[in-house]
Amino acid sequence: MKTSIGMALLAFILVFNVSCDKSEDNVDTNALELPPYESMAMDFSDFLDDSSDSGKQSASAAKVGENWLYPRIVVGFWNTALFTNLAVPVISFKGAFAHKAELIGENTWQWSYTVDGFASEYTARLTGELTSEEVIWKMYVTKIGTGAFDEFLWFSGVSDLDGNSGEWTLYQSPERPHRMIDIEWSRENDEIGSIKYTWVREMNDEDSDDLFMGSYLEYGLQDGDYDVFYNVHVYDAQYEEFVDVNIEWNSTDFYGRVMAYTHFEDELWHCWDSTGEDVACE
Structure with missing residues (x-):
């Protein structure tokens, strides 16, 4: 089994209502509502943290099992990229x-x-x-x-x-004012139903072609036992090619599955249970 993709992933790593009521000081708090904060910075903490609001143990609490650990690395590196590089x-x-x-x-x-x-x-x-x-x-x-x-x-x-x-x-920054990340988002029933982050920077910090251009992470809600999915398409520097990682999980009980040909060397689902341990997929 091939186990290295994390370092490659490190680099890939507002809604309104119109109102005619205006106060005397020209401040109008109802005229334009901001898009949800999550439309820019989606909260992945339920997938990454070691606790959840439901009070149940999340998969990340156990920190065991390759089947769970690998997708956590994939999503975690993106989360780090967003909140560190673009804090x-x-x-x-x-x-x-x-x-x-x-x-x-x-x-x-x-x-x-x-x-x-x-x-x-x-x-x-x-x-x-x-x-x-x-x-x-x-x-x-x-x-x-x-x-x-x-x-x-x-x-x-x-x-x-x-x-x-x-x-x-x-x-990216005032020093390097290059277009870096594009985000597409949609909302369903007052929560983000889908969001897609795409790496669009053409040149890296060394002014060479940015090999990660075109990489993306897509999050969405879906019906069924696996009610959340993540689709990742990213350039893997180790293999010098783009790889695909598909993740599905249950956001209530925290069990899930991952398919990643480059990492697991097959096209099968690899599952984990609600404690994060590897289990056979049903």
Whole structure:
């Protein structure tokens, strides 16, 4: 059995209602609702952490079994990539939910605030423009002090008028303002029903072709015992080719299965039980 893919994966690793009520200070909190935070940063903690809100033991609590450990590595490296490499824009977006929007122009609202959680001082300015077909979102971030930079467009996006789907584009950094990750998302019954992260950066930090371009991780809800799926398509530097990993699991009882030809050297499902131990697939 081949066991190495983790290091390769390390590198791959807003919805509104219109209202006519405006307060005297020009602040309108109901005119434009932000897309859900999870549309940018999906919460994978139920799959990765060692506890769950249900009170039952999750598979990750056991930390045993190759069948469970491998898919956890796959999803975990993506989670790390999003919250480490793009921590500033992700946390900046989260901060918008604690502030009120100001109407700054015809059909355009703005959230402006200081971003908490960093030693350096960042300020964010998020705008939402209502058009006849969609809402256009833009997030500008400014840094003061060491490594200061003026407003940088760190992400942009659109959401449909019903607030149930949209797209984001995140850029790497002010120093390397390259398009890095595209996100497509949709919502079902007030929760994210599907989300897909695609690595679109053309050049890596050494200004060579980014071999991981085209890699993606897709999450979604589905019917059946395995009610959550993850589909991963990623460039594996060890084998110098793209590989596919398909994961399905039960989000209540935490058992699941994985299919990955490169890792397991077959096209079969490999299962784990609610404690994380390897079991035969039924």
